[in-house]
Amino acid sequence: MRILLPKKSMNLHLCVAFMLMPFSILAQSFVKTDYAINGGAVAMAMADFNGDGKVDIAVGNDYMFATSTNGMAVLLNNGDHTYSAPILYLSGTMILDVSVGDMDGDGDIDMAVLVDYQDQAIVLLNNGNGVFSVSNSYVTGSNPTGISMGDFNNDGHPDVVVSNLYGQSISVFLNNGNGTLAAGVGYTSGDARQVAVGDLNNDGYLDIAVSNGSENSVSVFLNKQNGTFNAKVSYPTGNYAHYVTIGDLDGNGLNDLVVTNRADNTISTLKNTGAGVFAPHVVYNVGDYPVAPAIGDLNSDGKADIVVANNNSSNISILLNNGTGTFNAQTVSPMPYSAREAVIRDLNGDGKNDLIVISNNGNTGVVSVMINNGVLPVSLIDFTAKADGNHAKLQWQTASELNNKGFEIYRRGEDVPFVKIGEQLPATGEQSSISTYTFTDKQPLNGTNYYKLLQIDNDGETTEQGIRSLKFSIQASAIQLYPNPTDDEINVSFGDGNLTSVKLIDVNGKVLQYIKVNDAETSRKISLVNYPAGVYFVQLIGKHHMESKKVIKK
Numbered sequence: 409m410r411i412l413l414p415k416k417s418m419n420l421h422l423c424v425a426f427m428l429m430p431f432s433i434l435a436q437s438f439v440k441t442d443y444a445i446n447g448g449a450v451a452m453a454m455a456d457f458n459g460d461g462k463v464d465i466a467v468g469n470d471y472m473f474a475t476s477t478n479g480m481a482v483l484l485n486n487g488d489h490t491y492s493a494p495i496l497y498l499s500g501t502m503i504l505d506v507s508v509g510d511m512d513g514d515g516d517i518d519m520a521v522l523v524d525y526q527d528q529a530i531v532l533l534n535n536g537n538g539v540f541s542v543s544n545s546y547v548t549g550s551n552p553t554g555i556s557m558g559d560f561n562n563d564g565h566p567d568v569v570v571s572n573l574y575g576q577s578i579s580v581f582l583n584n585g586n587g588t589l590a591a592g593v594g595y596t597s598g599d600a601r602q603v604a605v606g607d608l609n610n611d612g613y614l615d616i617a618v619s620n621g622s623e624n625s626v627s628v629f630l631n632k633q634n635g636t637f638n639a640k641v642s643y644p645t646g647n648y649a650h651y652v653t654i655g656d657l658d659g660n661g662l663n664d665l666v667v668t669n670r671a672d673n674t675i676s677t678l679k680n681t682g683a684g685v686f687a688p689h690v691v692y693n694v695g696d697y698p699v700a701p702a703i704g705d706l707n708s709d710g711k712a713d714i715v716v717a718n719n720n721s722s723n724i725s726i727l728l729n730n731g732t733g734t735f736n737a738q739t740v741s742p743m744p745y746s747a748r749e750a751v752i753r754d755l756n757g758d759g760k761n762d763l764i765v766i767s768n769n770g771n772t773g774v775v776s777v778m779i780n781n782g783v784l785p786v787s788l789i790d791f792t793a794k795a796d797g798n799h800a801k802l803q804w805q806t807a808s809e810l811n812n813k814g815f816e817i818y819r820r821g822e823d824v825p826f827v828k829i830g831e832q833l834p835a836t837g838e839q840s841s842i843s844t845y846t847f848t849d850k851q852p853l854n855g856t857n858y859y860k861l862l863q864i865d866n867d868g869e870t871t872e873q874g875i876r877s878l879k880f881s882i883q884a885s886a887i888q889l890y891p892n893p894t895d896d897e898i899n900v901s902f903g904d905g906n907l908t909s910v911k912l913i914d915v916n917g918k919v920l921q922y923i924k925v926n927d928a929e930t931s932r933k934i935s936l937v938n939y940p941a942g943v944y945f946v947q948l949i950g951k952h953h954m955e956s957k958k959v960i961k962k
Contacts, residue, residue: 437780437781437782437788438741438762438763438778438779438780438781439778439779439781439788439872439873439874440776440777440778441490441776441777441778441779441874441875442744442774442775442776442777443483443491443494443774443775443776443777444772444773444774445467445469445481445494445766445768445772445773445774445775446477446481446494446496446771446772446773447467447469447470447471447475447477447478447479447481447496447768447771447772447773448469448470448471448472448477448478448768448770448771448772448773449467449468449469449481449748449766449767449768449773449774449775450468450469450470450503450504450505450748450749450766450768451467451468451470451503451504451505451506451700451748451749451766452465452466452467452468452506452748452749452751452764452766452775453465453466453506453507453508453519454466454508454751454753454764455508455517456517457482457484457516457517457534457538458484458537458538459515459516459536459537459538460485460487462485462487462489463485463753463755464482464483464484464485464491464538465482465483465485465491465764465775466480466481466482466483466506466508466519467480467481467482467483467494467506467766467773467775468480468481468503468504468505468506468521468522469481469496469502469503469771469773470502470503470504470524471502471770471771473771474500475500475771476499476500477496477499477771478498478499478500478501478502478503479496479497479498479499479500479501479503480496480497480498480501480503480506480519480521480532480540481494481495481496481497481773482494482495482496482497482538482540483495483775484538485755488756488826488860488875489755489756489762489777489779490858490875491775491777495539497532497540497542498521498530498532498542501523501530502523502524502525503521503522503523503524504521504522504523504524504552504553505521505522505552505553505554505555505602506519506520506521506522506555507519507520507521507555507556507557507568508520508557509557509566510566511531511533511557511565511566511583511587512533512586512587513564513565513585513586513587514534514536516533516534516535516536517534518531518532518533518534518540518543518587519531519532519534519540520532520555520557520568521555522548522552522553522554522555522570523545525551527547527548527549527550527551527552528545528546528547528548528552529545529546529548529552529555529568529570529581530542530543530544530545530546531543531544531545531546531587531588531589533587543587543588544588544589546568546581546589546591546592547591547592548570548572548575548579548592549570549572549574549575549577549578549579549592549594550572550573550574550575551572551573551574551575552570552571552572552573552575552579553571553572553573553600553601553602554570554571554600554601554602554603554618555568555569555570555571555603556568556569556603556604556605556616557569557605558605558606558614559583559614560580560582560613560614560631560635561582561634561635562612562613562635563583563585565583565584565585566583567580567581567582567583567589567635568580568581568583568589569581569603569605569616570592570603571597571600571601571602571603571618572594572597572600573599573600573601573621575594575600576596576597576598576599576600577594577595577596577597577600578594578595578597578600578603578616578618578629579592579593579594579595580592580593580594580595580616580635580636580637581593582635593636595629595637595639595640596639596640597618597620597627597640598618598620598621598623598625598627598640598642599620599621599622599623600618600619600620600621600627601618601619601620601621601649601650601651602618602619602650602651602652602700603616603617603618603619603652604616604617604618604652604653604654604665605617605654606654606655606663607663608628608630608654608663608680608684609630609682609683609684610661610662611631611633612633613631613633614631615628615629615630615631615637615684616628616629616631616637617629617652617654617665618640618652619645619649619650619651619652619667619668620642620649621648621649621650622648623642623649624644624645624646624647624648624649624669625642625643625644625645625649626642626643626645626649626652626665626667626676626678627640627641627642627643628640628641628642628643628684628686630684641684641685643665643678643686643688643689644688644689645667645669645676645678645689646667646669646671646672646674646675646676646689646691647669647670647671647672647674648669648670648671648672649667649668649669649676650667650668650669650670650698650699651667651668651698651699651700651701652665652666652667652668653665653666653700653701653702653703654666654703655703655704655712656712657677657679657703657712657714657729657733658679658732658733659710659711659712659733662680662681662682663680664677664678664679664680664686664733665677665678665680665686666678666701666703666714667689668694668698668699668700668701668716669691669698670697670698670699670719673693673694673695673696673697673698673718674691674692674693674694674698675691675692675694675698675701675714675716675727676689676690676691677689677690677692677714677733677735678690679733690734692727692735692737692738693737693738694716694718694725694727694738695716695718695720695721695723695724695725695738695740695747696718696719696720696721697718697719697720697721698716698717698718698719698725699716699717699718699719699747699748699749700716700717700748700749700750701714701715701716701717701750702714702715702716702749702750702751702752703752704752704753704761705729705752705761706726706728706752706761706763706780707728708759708760708761708782709729709731711729711730711731712729712733713726713727713728713729713735714726714727714729714735715727715750715752715763715765716738716750717743717747717748717749717750717765717766717767718747719746719747719748720746721740722742722743722744722745722746722747722767723740723741723742723743723747724740724741724743724747724750724763724765725738725739725740726738726739726740726741727739743765743767743774743776744767744769744774744776745767745768745769745772745773745774746767746768746769747765747766747767748766748767748768749765749766750763750764750765751763751764751765752764755777755779756779756872760780760781760782761780762777762778762779762780763776763777763778763780764776764777764778765778779872779874781871781872781873786806786808786809786810786812786863786871786873788804788805788806788807788873788874789804789805789806789807789842790803790804790805791803791804791861791873791874791876792804792876793859793876793877793878794878795878795880796848798850798852799848799849799850799852800848800849800852800857800859800878800880801846801847801848801849802817802846802847802848802849802859802861802876803844803845803846803847804844804845804861804873805842805843805844805845806842806843806845807842809843811865811866811867812863812864812865812866813833813834813864813865813866813868814831814832814833814834814863814864815831815832815833815845815861815862815863815864815873816828816830816831816832816861816862816864816870817829817830817831817832817847817849817859817860817861817862818859818860818861818862819849819852819853819857819858819859819860820857820858820860821853821855821856821857821858821955821956822853822855822856823945823956823957823958824853824913824917824945824947824956825915825916825917826858826860826917827917829849830847830849832845832847833864851949851954852878852880852954853880853954853955853956854880854954854955855879855880855955856877856878856879857877857878857879857880858875858876858877859875859876859877859878860872860874860875861873861874861875861876888900888901888902889901889946889957889959892959892960893959893960893961893962894936894959894960894961894962895961895962896935896936896937896961897933897934897935897936897937898933898934898936898946898959899931899932899933900931900932900933900934900946900948901930901931902930902931902948907925907929907948907949907950908924908925908949908950909922909923909924909925909949910922910923910925910932910934910946910947910948910949911923911946911947911949912934912936912944912945912946912947913944913945913946913947913956914939914942914944914945915942915943915944915945920939920944921934934946936959936961939961940961941961941962942960942961943958943959943960944958944959944960944961945957945958945959946959
C-alpha cells in the first residue's frame with residue numbers, strides 16, 4: 409500500500425463540507441448541519457440500511473432536465489450521527505418519491521421508488537450492507553406522485569401503494585413474499601396527490617389516506633382485513649390538498665390526519681372520532697406552498713408536534729402541541745433552499761427527537777440534520793472552522809451561559825475515531841452577554857477533519873454543540889505501509905526527514921505505541937504481536953502535518 413504524506417512545502421486548499429447553524433423553538437435548541445446533494449432533492453426516507461444500528465438517509469433526486477445527478481442518493485451514518493458522502497443509485501433516473509421496508513424478508517431494508525414521467529415503480533433490494541441493486545419495475549396508474557409501504561394483508565411482508573394523479577386512483581401492489589409484487593389493483597380516488605398508510609379504525613389492519621389536490625379533500629380507504637379496500641370516504645380540507653400524513657395528535661390512541669393545503673398556505677388537522685371516521689378539519693397557518701409534513705414530539709412533553717416543509721418560503725414551520733391536539737402558532741426556521749420534506753427521528757439515541765429536512769435549488773440539494781439539544785445551559789450563537797495558513801482555527805460564540813464549566817474539542821479523520829485535542833476551561837461562567845472562544849488545531853489531518861464541540865456542565869454532564877468539517881488537500885510524497893492486512897508487524901517506509909513520530913492507536917482512540925523518529929531514519933517497524941486480531945490505526949506525524957491509516961491484523 410502506498411501512503412501519501414505532505415512535503416515540507418505545502419499547497420493548502422480548503423473545502424467546507426458542512427454548514428452549521430443553531431436555532432431554537434421556545435426553550436428547545438437545535439444544531440443544524442447541512443450535507444450537499446448533487447441533485448434536486450424532492451423526497452426522503454430513513455432507515456438502518458447497513459445493519460449497524462444507526463439511521464441512514466435515502467434522498468430521491470428529480471431535476472426537471474435529464475442529468476446524471478438524478479437518482480437515489482444514500483447517505484450512510486458514520487456512527488456518530490454525521491453522514492458520509494452520498495452514493496447514487498439509478499443515476500439519470502428522475503425519482504419522485506421513495507418508501508422503505510424489508511420487502512424480501514432477509515432482515516435488510518429495501519426501497520421502492522417512483523420514476524417521474526414513466527408511470528412505473530422500481531424496487532431496489534439491499535444486499536445486506538447498505539448497497540442496493542435493481543430488482544424489478546412495475547406499471548402504475550397514470551402520472552404517479554406518491555408511494556408508501558405497509559403490510560396490508562398481515563402476512564409479514566410489506567406491500568406497496570401508489571397514488572396516481574392523472575389516473576385519479578391508487579394502485580395497491582401486494583407482496584408475493586419474496587420481494588416481488590403482484591400486479592397493481594386500482595381503486596378510484598380523486599385528484600390523487602400523495603398517500604399515507606396507518607391503522608385508522610384500530611382493527612389491526614393498515615388503511616390508506618390520499619390527499620386529493622384540486623378537489624380540496626382527503627380520501628380514506630378502510631381495509632377489509634384481507635389486503636383489499638372499501639370504496640373511498642372523502643373529507644373536506646383547505647385549498648389544494650397536497651400531502652397527507654398520519655399520527656395520533658391528541659393522545660387518545662386513534663390516528664388522526666394532517667394535510668398540507670398548498671394554495672392557501674395552511675394545514676388541516678382532522679381528528680379521528682373512532683371507527684376511521686373524521687371530524688371537520690381545523691386550519692392552521694404555515695409557510696408559502698407547504699409540502700410534506702411530519703408528526704412527532706419535539707419538546708419531550710409526550711405530545712405530538714407538527715413540522716411542515718414550505719417550498720416557496722424556503723423554511724419549515726414548527727407547530728407545538730398545546731396538549732390537547734390543538735397547536736400553537738408556527739415558529740419558522742429557514743432552510744438553505746426550497747424545503748421539500750421533513751422527518752422527525754431520534755438520530756443519536758438521547759431520547760430527544762431530531763429533525764431532518766431536505767431542500768433543493770434546481771439540481772442542487774441539501775440534507776439538513778438538526779440535532780435536538782433540549783434546554784441547554786449555553787445559548788450558542790455560532791460555531792465556525794476556517795483555515796488559517798496550515799492550521800484549522802475554530803471559533804464559537806455564546807449569547808448566555810448558566811452552569812457552564814467549559815468546552816472540549818474533539819477531532820476525527822476519514823479513517824480514525826474522535827479523539828480529544830483540546831479544551832477551554834474554565835468558561836466565562838454565568839453571564840448574559842456575548843462570549844467568544846477560539847481554538848487552533850496546529851496539526852490538522854490530511855483529508856477531511858471533523859471537529860466536535862462539547863459543552864461541560866459544572867456537574868460533569870456534556871452536551872454536543874455541533875460538528876464542523878474542513879478538508880485539507882496537500883501536495884504529497886510517497887510513503888509505504890506494508891503488509892496490510894498483517895499477521896504480526898507493519899513496515900513503515902518513508903523519505904528522509906518526513907516524519908517526527910509514529911503512533912499505533914486502537915479503534916477507541918487509545919494510543920498503544922508511541923515511536924519517535926529521527927531525521928536520518930527512513931523506515932520503522934511496528935509490532936502487533938501482543939494485540940488481538942482486529943482494526944488498528946497507524947498515525948504518521950510530520951513537522952507540519954499528520955495523517956492516519958487503517959491497519960488490519962489477521
